[in-house]
Amino acid sequence: MNLQVIYCNHQTSSLDLRERLAFTGDEQLAEAYSQLRDAFPGSEAVVLSTCNRVELYTAQDNDGASPTQQELAGFLSSFHGVPLEEFLGDLLLQSGPDAVGHLFRVCSSVDSMVLGEPQIVSQVKEAYRLAEQNAACGPLTNALFQGAIRVSKRVRSETRLAEGRVSIASVAVGDFARGIFDRFDDKTVLVIGAGEMAEETLQYLKSDGVQEVLVVNRSPDRAEALAQQWGGRGYGMEHLDEMLARADVVVAATGSDRPVVDLEMFTRARSGQSDRPVFVLDLGAPRDVDPAVAGVDENVFLYDVDDLQETCDRNRSQRSGEIEQALAIIDEESERFMRDIYHRATGPIIKRLREQWSEVSRAELERLRSKLSHLHDDDMDQVQQSLSRIVNKLLHPPLEALKDEARDGTPHGLLEALRRLFHIRD
Amino acid sequence: MDVGPLEAGMADVAIFCFLASYTVAFALELLRLKKPGRLGVLAGIVFLVAGFLAHSLFLWNKGRSAELPPLLSSSQDWILVLAWLVTGLYLFLVCCDRRLSIGVFLLPLVLVLVGSSYLLEDRPSQLLDPDVRARSGWAMLHVSSLALGSAGVLSGIVLSLMYLLQHRRLRHKSGTSPGLRLPSLERLSRMNWWSVVVSVPLLTVGMGTGLVLLLSGSAAPDDLTLADPVVIINGLSWLGLAGLFGWMLLRPRATGKQVAWRTLLACGLLLVTVVGLSVLTSSGSVSSRHASWSPQFPERCLVATGGHR
Numbered sequence: 001m002n003l004q005v006i007y008c009n010h011q012t013s014s015l016d017l018r019e020r021l022a023f024t025g026d027e028q029l030a031e032a033y034s035q036l037r038d039a040f041p042g043s044e045a046v047v048l049s050t051c052n053r054v055e056l057y058t059a060q061d062n063d064g065a066s067p068t069q070q071e072l073a074g075f076l077s078s079f080h081g082v083p084l085e086e087f088l089g090d091l092l093l094q095s096g097p098d099a100v101g102h103l104f105r106v107c108s109s110v111d112s113m114v115l116g117e118p119q120i121v122s123q124v125k126e127a128y129r130l131a132e133q134n135a136a137c138g139p140l141t142n143a144l145f146q147g148a149i150r151v152s153k154r155v156r157s158e159t160r161l162a163e164g165r166v167s168i169a170s171v172a173v174g175d176f177a178r179g180i181f182d183r184f185d186d187k188t189v190l191v192i193g194a195g196e197m198a199e200e201t202l203q204y205l206k207s208d209g210v211q212e213v214l215v216v217n218r219s220p221d222r223a224e225a226l227a228q229q230w231g232g233r234g235y236g237m238e239h240l241d242e243m244l245a246r247a248d249v250v251v252a253a254t255g256s257d258r259p260v261v262d263l264e265m266f267t268r269a270r271s272g273q274s275d276r277p278v279f280v281l282d283l284g285a286p287r288d289v290d291p292a293v294a295g296v297d298e299n300v301f302l303y304d305v306d307d308l309q310e311t312c313d314r315n316r317s318q319r320s321g322e323i324e325q326a327l328a329i330i331d332e333e334s335e336r337f338m339r340d341i342y343h344r345a346t347g348p349i350i351k352r353l354r355e356q357w358s359e360v361s362r363a364e365l366e367r368l369r370s371k372l373s374h375l376h377d378d379d380m381d382q383v384q385q386s387l388s389r390i391v392n393k394l395l396h397p398p399l400e401a402l403k404d405e406a407r408d409g410t411p412h413g414l415l416e417a418l419r420r421l422f423h424i425r426d
Numbered sequence: 427m428d429v430g431p432l433e434a435g436m437a438d439v440a441i442f443c444f445l446a447s448y449t450v451a452f453a454l455e456l457l458r459l460k461k462p463g464r465l466g467v468l469a470g471i472v473f474l475v476a477g478f479l480a481h482s483l484f485l486w487n488k489g490r491s492a493e494l495p496p497l498l499s500s501s502q503d504w505i506l507v508l509a510w511l512v513t514g515l516y517l518f519l520v521c522c523d524r525r526l527s528i529g530v531f532l533l534p535l536v537l538v539l540v541g542s543s544y545l546l547e548d549r550p551s552q553l554l555d556p557d558v559r560a561r562s563g564w565a566m567l568h569v570s571s572l573a574l575g576s577a578g579v580l581s582g583i584v585l586s587l588m589y590l591l592q593h594r595r596l597r598h599k600s601g602t603s604p605g606l607r608l609p610s611l612e613r614l615s616r617m618n619w620w621s622v623v624v625s626v627p628l629l630t631v632g633m634g635t636g637l638v639l640l641l642s643g644s645a646a647p648d649d650l651t652l653a654d655p656v657v658i659i660n661g662l663s664w665l666g667l668a669g670l671f672g673w674m675l676l677r678p679r680a681t682g683k684q685v686a687w688r689t690l691l692a693c694g695l696l697l698v699t700v701v702g703l704s705v706l707t708s709s710g711s712v713s714s715r716h717a718s719w720s721p722q723f724p725e726r727c728l729v730a731t732g733g734h735r
Contacts, residue, residue, distance in 0.1 A: 157464075164601075175601045179592060182612040275679040277611060298683055301596050311601030 002066040003140060004095035005102055006073065007055035010113045013090035015051075020082050023049040026130065032079055033134035039075055040067045044138035046131040046145065048106070050123050052113050057103065059140035069093040100144060101334040107148035108155040109162065110326050115319045116162040121152050143341065151333045158329060159322040164315030168283070169197060171308045171315070173204040177249060177279050180301055185209035190247035192216050192240065192261070193254030194226050197283045201251050202230055214243050218254075244269035250280045252288035261289040263296070270296050277301065342406035349415050350399060352424045357395060361387040439484045441506070445540045447477025448513070448533060455529035459605040467524055474520070474529075478513050485510060502546040504569060505701070509539035511577040527606045531584040538701070545705045564639055572632035576700060578625025579667070579693040585618040586690040593683055615682035619674065622689055626671040633664055656703055663696040 008018060023029050029047060036045045040058065043066075048055040056076070060066050073091055077084040094102045105111045107124045128145040131137040137145075156162050165171045181187060189210050191198050194217055202213065213232025216239060217223035223234030235243060237260075244250065244266065254260055261280075266289075270278070274297040282289040282304040294302040365384055369375075375383075398418060405411035418424065454470035488503050516532045592608045608614070640657075670692040674685060 160462075171601065176596060176599075178610060179596050179602065179608070180611050182610045182616075275681050277682075297681075298593075298597070299681055303599060307599040310599075314601060 002095070003057075003059045003099050003144065004066070004069075004072075004093060005055055005057045005099045006069055006076075006091055006093050007053060007102075008087065008090045008092070009053035009055070009111070011111075012092055013087065017082075017087055017090060018051070018054055021054045021076055021080055021087065022051075023047050023054070029130050030134050033131065033136040035079060036075065036136060039071070043067060044141040045136045046128055046141050048124060048127040050120070053106070055106070057099070057141060057144070059138070059144065061138075061140065097334055097338050100147075100337050101330060103144060103148045104151045104330045104334055104337075105327075107152040108326055108330060109152070110155070110323060110330065114166055115316065115323070116166070118162060121149065124148060124152075140341070143337070147333070147337045151330060154333065155326045155329050159325045161319055161322040161326050164318050166312050166316045166319065167200070168305060168308045168312060169200040169204055171311045172201055172281050172303060173208065175311055176301065176303055176308075177205070177281075178208070180277050180279050181248070183209060184249075185211050187248040188212045188214065188246050189232075189249040189251065190214045190216065190243050191226070191230075191232075192250065192252040192288065193256075193284070194222060196253075198251045198253035201281060201283070205249065206230065210249075214247065216240050216243055241265060241269060245273070248276070248278060250278065250289075251283065252281065253283040254288050256284065256288060257286055259287055259290045260284075261293060263290050263292045266290070266293045266300075267296050270300070274299055279303075339406075342410055345410040346402050346406050346415065349418055349424060350402065353398075353418065353422055354395065356422065356424065357391045361391050439480050439487065441484065441540065441543060444477040444481040444484065445537070447473045447480060448536055448540065451477060452529065452533040452537060455527070455533060459527070459530065459603075462605040470529065471520060471524065474513070474517065478510075478517060481506070481510050481513065500546075502543045504573065505539055505543045505546060508573050508576050508580075509536050509543070511573060512536050512539065512580050515577065515581060525607050526609060528584070528588075530606070531587055535580055535584065542701050542705055564635055568632055568635035568639060571628045571635065575625045575628030575630075575632055576697075578621045578628060579696050582618060582621040582625065582689045582693040583697060585614055585621055586686040586693070589614040589618060589682060589686040590690070593686075611682055615685065618682075618685060618689055622667075622671060622674060622685075622693075626667055629664055629667065633661070659699055659703060663699040666692045667696055 008021065010018070023032055029049075032047060033045065036043070036058075042060055044059045046057045048057070054076075056072055058067055058072065069091070072093075073084060073088055076082070076087075076091075102111075103124075107121060109116050109118070109120050112120055124145065128137065128141070131141065165174045177184075184205060187210060189202065189205055189212065191202060191213065194215070202210075206213075211231075213227060213230045215223045215227040215230070215232055215234045216237060217226070217234065218237050220234060220236035223236065225234070227234035240260070244261065245268075250261070252261060277299040278301070280289055280293065280300065280302040282302065285305060287304055289302060289304075291302070291304070294300055365380075365387055368383060369380060402411060402414055402418070405414050451470050451473040454466055454473065458466045458470065485503065485506060488500075512532060513536050516528060516536070519526065519528050519532075588608050589611060592611055592614060595602075595608075596611070609617075670688050673688065674680065
């Protein structure tokens with residue numbers, strides 16, 4: 001069995017290179033799998049392409065058809081039209097147990113840019129699904145990817161690697177907004193400006209059920225376009241006062257060099273509404289909301305990027321403390337996976353050998369039974385047990401040797417020797 | 427009649443059994459604050475359930491031996507039933523979401539209630555009079571409304587504390603701690619409102635039926651009057667809570683924090699009054715006819731007053 005991965009990721013290569021080597025869209029992937037099948041007909045293949053990594057896994061059941069690093073790099077080069085010398089130094093190759101450990105680390109998010117982030121598992125699942133759809137994978141990659149998903153579950157349940165949110169938007173919604181509100185489907189969200197972080201925050205809020213989204217922007221057209229994207233309504237800045245009074249959640253992310261929500265405006269908006277909590281998220285740098293707004297009443301919960309960054313950093317350092325435990329699980333699981341794979345290769349030979357010898361002992365027993373008919377059933381049982389013990393004792397040394405050899409890989413030589421010595425045929 | 431070993435073992439359940447279980451569950455809950463983990467949560471639930479079963483068995487045995495529901499058998503049992511209700515509520519909340527750290531707030535109350543039961547009287551009822559038996563429906567309504575209302579008051583205290591803690595965390599911009607997970611302010615505020623709105627009418631029913639029993643009581647001794655210190659102090663505490671109830675209904679736009687503080691004060695006062703008075707009267711520090719007579723103890727009172735009827 002041969003298993004290898006050729007890859008570049010956020011640690012080994014630049015974003016620019018990763019973008020050039022990335023496989024985007026199902027059609028491009030289908031074409032890649034078609035070319036891989038033509039180039040390496042005896043190989044199973046799975047491509048994992050995300051914004052942080054491009055990885056190509058290949059596996060073969062026998063020694064002969066294993067593609068080399070040069071061949072796989074050549075494929076990437078010709079497929080994407082990127083000269084080999086521009087990226088060969090950034091590509092890494094792992095094979096056998098190292099390749100298994102690599103995928104297990106990737107899928108468990110130990111290798112991710114944001115340690116413990118959950119998206120990678122679904123990306124790995126999706127990569128395998130597409131390989132399956134394109135008839136590119138086989139039994140080895142199937143076992144490998146199923147194993148990786150199982151290991152990632154184990155790492156998540158046995159360590160705190162995925163605990164605590166580490167992105168500004170997820171901390172804002174998960175740690176703070178959810179601490180204030182029980183549900184979001186009856187809340188009104190006001191987005192001021194149109195920063196990238198505001199969009200990410202809105203994504204989290206939408207997944208929590210937000211229905212009503214109001215977007216206020218200097219350009220009403222831009223506001224309307226964004227609002228439509230999120231199923232909301234867009235307004236110009238002149239409506240900010242009115243919208244502020246309606247909002248339960250305010251996300252401000254403009255490029256303005258001075259606060260767009262000042263104390264006076266906010267106090268006006270809160271007039272007669274102090275019983276209603278409002279969550280104000282200021283994602284602007286410089287700030288979009290005057291910090292004095294937090295003191296308007298006790299139901300105003302104002303957070304800026306610095307407030308959230310502190311929580312992100314703390315959670316990130318907490319996650320780092322869990323890496324060692326996660327790696328121990330991954331090592332243990334990689335070892336078990338390799339053992340299972342090698343056992344799969346040696347299993348049929350062991351089975352045939354046992355059957356063959358048992359058949360010989362059965363035949364001898366029958367012969368004995370017909371010759372020594374005066375023996376009682378109890379005596380015959382004793383003889384049968386003795387024969388079984390002899391077979392087991394004779395088989396023990398070769399099978400132990402096979403098991404020992406299998407720890408370091410498929411023992412092709414020994415398997416062949418056993419076949420020839422004991423006349424085992426497939 | 428022969429009693430099997432299982433039945434004999436069940437009859438041996440003592441207050442210490444479930445007090446110890448609850449103490450371990452509380453210790454595990456505290457440990458969870460420092461070192462959260464699934465194993466700790468499960469171990470805590472196991473001890474809690476074990477304690478709850480022992481607690482239920484204890485009350486069942488007491489009720490059976492007194493041939494009365496536990497609420498009527500003694501004032502010790504009344505407070506143990508109250509603790510049982512609170513534990514049941516906690517178990518229910520744990521089943522809904524076991525990640526929430528409610529035990530840190532509820533279990534100390536349970537421990538205080540169970541612990542204070544050691545200081546209360548545990549004289550079995552000698553309620554054998556057929557006339558009193560006929561009135562035990564009213565007595566049952568009286569004590570059960572008070573027990574349920576008190577359970578509501580206790581949950582009001584816990585919910586208010588949780589609200590104030592969560593509010594403080596959010597205002598101080600501290601991230602969530604994996605060991606201390608609290609419900610949202612919105613949910614806590616809603617639950618707090620309901621706990622007051624449900625418990626005040628129940629306590630009112632309890633007070634009302636108590637009054638009916640007192641005024642109509644052929645079973646009550648003549649010197650048991652409305653001027654009794656226990657009746658007066660409990661009545662004043664109830665008035666405080668009723669005031670909160672009225673304020674909440676008249677001020678629907680009050681902030682969650684205002685409601686939490688007022689609930690904490692009113693309910694806390696009531697809790698201290700009820701438990702404190704029970705302990706003081708049981709120890710004889712406060713002289714009260716209500717303490718020696720109660721709907722569950724009319725016969726005892728009659729014996730004490732020399733069979734006055």
